[in-house]
Amino acid sequence: MKWFLNILFASIFLYANETSDTIRNNTNEDMLCLESYPSVYEQKEIKGIKKRVKVLDDEKYIKTLKPNKSIKKKREGNLNCYNEFKEITSAKDNRVFQTNERTLPSHLISHNKYNLTLYENKTRDFVEKNFGIAQRCAPYKKGEYCNWGFGLDIYFDENKKVKTIYLYENTVNRGNLTFNEKSILKLYTNSKPLGLWVVKDYKKLFSQKPTISTTNLIMWENLTKHIKRVTMIPKNGYFKLSYKMKDGHNLFRNGYEDSEVPMDYVGSILVEYR
Known part of the structure; x- marks a missing residue:
């Protein structure tokens, strides 16, 4: 010491x-x-x-x-x-x-743990060896649901294999990411934009158009042989209407502002592995 x-x-x-x-x-x-x-x-x-x-x-x-x-x-x-x-x-x-x-290793860990390709076909031993110990865990289904902090949770199955990653709160909300497919390239880690080297991998991973893209669901399927599905969900899943009117119609409510164009923000991203 x-x-x-x-x-x-x-x-x-x-x-x-x-x-x-x-x-x-x-x-x-x-x-x-x-x-x-x-x-x-x-x-x-x-x-x-x-x-x-x-x-x-x-x-x-x-x-x-x-x-x-x-x-x-x-x-x-x-x-x-x-x-x-x-x-x-x-x-x-x-x-x-x-x-x-x-100090460089901890800097790299804070970004690399959001690289979705690194979790492909990996177990809890790999995650803990490379990204540290979970802050909190609880039994979930037949496995365990754990929190790694800063908007990153992981579900491990009964064989301790990574099955689902949850990205939320600081990871998506810190940058006030609007609900569209390009926002997947603008995630945050520890209140900072994701490093360029990770974004480079994201650009390759999400080069194809989403399988489904609607106002309340964006989904990519079969991105790799290990990533089964990536689902982006909006914060509210619906649009808020304002009490203010224009030309006989209500405006949309975007945060603290009124607008003619509806807008929602990313609420969470779920990454499912085979």
């Missing part, structure tokens, strides 16, 4: 002395970058009364950073860039943190 604390202290000391508002991609692959800038408020006098007024809204951007290129913050905020070889973060105070031989 003492050895671990010494290493941790040394790492923090190193990073605390490295500051920058710019990240450079010094790898040979594209990096995915997430920019996040908080709202800015100022004290202003309005009719003789001092009030705290918002002068800048919060901003978030997702960009791709090519090899040997740099990205700079537009103002005070957080900048996080990553691929399968490295993750670099410029914090709000411009302190720079990046993965090393000790």
